[in-house]
Amino acid sequence: xxxxxxxxxxxxxxxxxxxxxxxxxxxxxxxxxxxxxxxxxxxxxxxxxxxxxxxxxxxxxxxxxxxxxxxxxxxxxxxxxxxxxxxxxxxxxxxxxxxxxxxxxxxxxxxxxxxxxxxxxxxxxxxxxxxxxxxxxxxxxxxxxxxxxxxxxxxxxxxxxxxxxxxxxxxxxxxxxxxxxxxxxxxxxxxxxxxxxxxxxxxxxxxxxxxxxxxxxxxxxxxxxxxx
Numbered sequence: 001x002x003x004x005x006x007x008x009x010x011x012x013x014x015x016x017x018x019x020x021x022x023x024x025x026x027x028x029x030x031x032x033x034x035x036x037x038x039x040x041x042x043x044x045x046x047x048x049x050x051x052x053x054x055x056x057x058x059x060x061x062x063x064x065x066x067x068x069x070x071x072x073x074x075x076x077x078x079x080x081x082x083x084x085x086x087x088x089x090x091x092x093x094x095x096x097x098x099x100x101x102x103x104x105x106x107x108x109x110x111x112x113x114x115x116x117x118x119x120x121x122x123x124x125x126x127x128x129x130x131x132x133x134x135x136x137x138x139x140x141x142x143x144x145x146x147x148x149x150x151x152x153x154x155x156x157x158x159x160x161x162x163x164x165x166x167x168x169x170x171x172x173x174x175x176x177x178x179x180x181x182x183x184x185x186x187x188x189x190x191x192x193x194x195x196x197x198x199x200x201x202x203x204x205x206x207x208x209x210x211x212x213x214x215x216x217x218x219x220x221x222x223x224x225x226x227x228x
Contacts (some may be wrong), residue, residue: 005159013182021156024134028120028122028159031161032113032115035161035192035197042074042188043070043071043073043106044072045188045193046218047082047215047217048066048068049064049068049215050063050212050214051213053093053212055088055209056096056210057091057208058207060088062083062084062085062090062093062094063085064081064090065082066079066081067080075102076102076103077102085128093209097211097213113138113164117140117141117142121137122135122136123135123136125156126153128162128163131156133154133156133162134153134154135151136152137150138151139171143169145170147168147170148166148167148169149166150164150166150167160187160192161185162184163184164185165180165181168181169204174204176203177198177205178201178202179200179201180199180201181183181198181200183198184196186217191216194213194215195216196213196214197215
């Protein structure tokens with residue numbers, strides 16, 4: 001009789017039970033399915049943004065803060081940007097990143113994390129800030145600008161992306177020897193947005209370039225004006 005009561009109680013209180021862990025194949029399938037069209041889930045979100053960048057060889061540093069808006073179609077716009085530091089960092093590092101992120105610079109071919117662009121191999125289960133994470137190795141099917149070799153970390157129970165990092169397999173410029181990124185995510189009601197992005201590049205002229213981008217969710221608000 002006690003066993004029946006316990007079973008009935010756990011059925012009424014599902015939150016008291018441990019979340020069911022997905023298999024690596026299930027988690028990967030779920031992630032790839034939900035990452036195809038994130039615009040609807042992310043529409044109208046507002047973030048504060050902090051960018052810190054440096055060119056250590058040249059002893060140049062700079063920081064920029066402001067607000068990032070996402071529109072109904074996924075368009076990105078920045079407002080209220082304020083900069084302190086060396087002008088070279090502002091124009092040649094941070095401004096170029098913002099232009100690329102907001103789509104002002106022409107985008108190349110499709111570089112999405114998909115089965116068309118990558119092979120996925122499950123490596124292990126690891127800890128990510130107290131959460132069990134399924135770790136996959138990503139290898140690009142082609143040596144093309146925008147593709148990288150690295151790892152995808154998914155939360156084991158929900159397939160929520162936790163981290164994506166890698167080294168680009170083809171330099172985006174003859175002036176850059178190699179390029180690495182590390183991106184950590186925040187889950188905002190199934191809208192997966194970066195919370196932290198780290199970029200490092202070895203350039204032929206300026207030497208090492210380092211940049212960190214922090215995003216903090218502020219609120220939902222209508223963003224239809226960005227689509228005009």
